[in-house]
Amino acid sequence: MALGNTHQSYGSLSKTLHWATALSILALIPLGIIANGLPFDTSEELARKAFLFSIHKTLGVTVFLLALIRIGWMITQPKPAPLHPERRLETFAAEMVHWALYGALVLVPLSGWIHHAATTGFAPIWWPFGQNLPLVPKSEEVAHLFAGLHIVFERVLVIALVLHIAGASKHRILDKDGTLARMLPRGGTVPPAPQRADSAAQHILPPLAAIAAFVLAIGVGNALGVFHGKDAAPVAQAELAEVTSDWQVESGTLAITVSQLGAPVTGQFEQWTAEIAYDPDTQTGATTVTVAIPSLTLGSVTGQALGAEFFDATTHPTAVFTAEITPAPNGAEAPLVATGTLSLKGTEMPLTLPFDLNLTDGLAEVSGSVTVQRLDFGIGPSYPDEASVGFVVEISVALTARQQDS
Template sequence: MARGNTHLTYGSVTKTFHWTIALMIAAMFALGWSARTLAGWIEAPDIITTDATITWAKLLFSMHKTLGITIFFLAILRILWAISQPKPGLLNGDNAAEATLAEAVHWLLYGSLIAVPLSGWVYHASTTGYAPIWWSFGQNLPFVPKDAQVAAISAAVHFILQWVLAGAILLHVAGAVKHHVIDRDATLRRMLPGRMDAIPTRDQPGHTLPILAALAIWAAALGAGAWAGWLSPAATPQGAALAEVQSDWAVQDGALNIAITQGGSEVTGRFDDWTASISYSETPDAGGRHGDVTVTVAIPSLSLGSVTDQATGPDYLAAEAWPTATFEADLVEREGALVADGTLRIRDRQMPVSMPVRLAIENGTADASGSLTIDRRDYAVGLEMKDEGTLAFDVEIDWQLTAARAPQD
């Protein structure tokens, strides 16, 4: 069988591309839907998440992403090959309606082979997820920021485009079966292994209408995806904002980050809404105490990559039952260093905590930072996750802030 196409039939390269990618796409749907079902169980408040569910979800998602990116590159090669080759004409090109539909579907299929994996890849790159791509590249993409809005939009676009692809495949297969069973022509046979020439009809559909139809469907899909992503609650942290606090030192800027280790990979996130009430004087009292601090954190303001919903759900931080966490501490000097000595409350659990604080004050502005490692089990977070390999017990918290001394009256 010849490698290249002729005007009468497809060559072996086109056929190999066609059937390899067709098989891979079938596997992608199976992987995508089953991984998404497990993710649904993990997010569901009334289903207890087990180590096995997490391990399987992670495995299926990593397979999905790795295979999907492989399809992306194969599709580029396939399209370059198709451009370089003669295209066998349709065997029923004189049936304008059917032929135009068939060609529009071919455009949709070619475009989907690029757009579907690309939207999934952008989604992966815009979030810190726990299921890595197994290729040594591609965890991040240029021009794609880690951003909840970009993530929500690309997830919605990926979701809609997979249905566009599914619809196109359905029509495509229905067409192939119709040719084979009803028209009894060689359309399907010339795509199967072995040489099969067939004479195309003299009339063939033009390109304009099929391309315009495919473009209109993509525009609608992208618009709907962007709109759904824009409105998605995942893009905006939930929960009422904390009221401002009065304090000797007013926080002007800062960040409160956390890092967890899931399945051996680090997932980082942050709380966007927190307040700190700080009193601090440079000269300590007789007991070495400089002041105190109360930090209140709005749990629903957490963003933690693709596991945000899970982390704020009832098995973990239980944002609905316990919308805030608090840290109350005295700022004391010990062995020449500043330490925040106090209590950290998460959910209904309190633990004593002692955290070194780095502090520099210049012209009435304080720059402070610190970090802390806690054991999630002390706070009843993820108690069902007993295997450290699935979800590490240690959670790293780090913060920094800039505060200005309030004017004295």
């Protein structure tokens, strides 16, 4: 069998790429459905769910690369002519479905890959390229958008795949012609296809119709709200009272980093307040930091982190750190420490936060970090080992505060 195509038949490379892609897709779709439906209430369940998703993602990247190779090869090869060119509507529909399949084979895995790169945590891709993509920022908005596009494009793929199989079956069972045989590994002898002279419109209309189908699918998906992040039920935000402080926070970040399946996952709380009293002359003071737990974003595991097993944001919507500020002991890594109590998820534990302070003309720049044990606060008790979720959680803070007039 020849490697390349002819006007009468497909070559061995086209057939290999076709069936390799087909088998991968037929494995990917049920694998994704099964993985998505699995629970993750325990460490073992989370590990199993993540393992299946890693297979799904890795196989998806493989399909993406296969699709690019297949499309590149298709462009360089002649395409066998349809056996029934007089059936213009049927021929148009078949070519439109082919274009929709080609587009979906690229867009489905690519949108999933971008969604993976835009977020952090959960089920790494087993490829040497790393978990990020050029020009793709870590962004919840980008992640939600491409998660929605992944769903929409997957529906287009399934519909196109069903139509493609139905068309091949019709040719095999009803027409009893050689259309399907031309793509089989050992297709046998196929009668020569009638020659036809296609107009420019006949060449351009099927891909345009396929593009229109994708646009329509995106419109329907938008109307159904698939781009708005429905991975978990929304958690009501905690209302934080405004604070009047000797030092008013102008900007800052409050972040946490956890280890999931051996990989670090970093997120941050968007809403928090800090009441600060500090005397630069004595280097002493006090602070009370109140955090709105439901404002946490933690990549792809945000919904899980806010659930009852972990932060339980509905029952415990705030955390409070109350501390005295003093100079650090000699030899400490940071010049100042905030020593006090962290109240989180109904549990109070002592906490000492070392931090650096850069003070210039009444403007203070503060940065520091500390680690805590999640199990001390009853966070993730169903995950008693570190194979899925690490015990240690790093809390880091960076803020800029301006001294207020007396």
